[in-house]
Amino acid sequence: MNKIALKLSRTQLLLLIKIFSSLSSKPPDNRKSKVSRCILDRINLRVRKIAIACECKYDAFNSNKKTNLSLDYAEAHYLEELLIIYAALLIQDDFLARNDLQLMITFLNQKLA
Numbered sequence: 363m364n365k366i367a368l369k370l371s372r373t374q375l376l377l378l379i380k381i382f383s384s385l386s387s388k389p390p391d392n393r394k395s396k397v398s399r400c401i402l403d404r405i406n407l408r409v410r411k412i413a414i415a416c417e418c419k420y421d422a423f424n425s426n427k428k429t430n431l432s433l434d435y436a437e438a439h440y441l442e443e444l445l446i447i448y449a450a451l452l453i454q455d456d457f458l459a460r461n462d463l464q465l466m467i468t469f470l471n472q473k474l475a
Contacts, residue, residue, distance in 0.1 A: 366438045366473045369415055369428040374462045381448050382406040401440045405433070435474070442470040 371379070382402070389395045408431065416429050433441065445467045452460055 368431045372429055377459055377462050378409050378443045398440050401437055405437055405441055422429050440468050
């Protein structure tokens with residue numbers, strides 16, 4: 363399988379960090395949950411590394427640049443599932459976050475199909 367390259371803006375990157383930080387730290391109890399948690403933890407680690415690396419680069423001149431997150435097929439699948447669940451829980455008033463979330467879900471859905 364080919365890798366899926368997800369291009370993230372700064373707001374999308376911060377939204378992913380917020381989503382991953384809201385996950386429960388309780389260990390999963392069944393097999394499917396353990397697999398999804400393992401894959402999502404790998405993505406979480408990579409997103410945080412990208413955020414730390416990009417934090418010092420952002421200024422007025424390159425604030426619109428996007429960073430690249432490459433995902434395996436399984437990682438993209440579980441990330442899409444997490445984003446869909448989070449979109450259902452998101453408050454209706456936060457239009458920017460909802461738009462960023464929907465853009466990521468749509469992109470992953472198109473690449474996974």
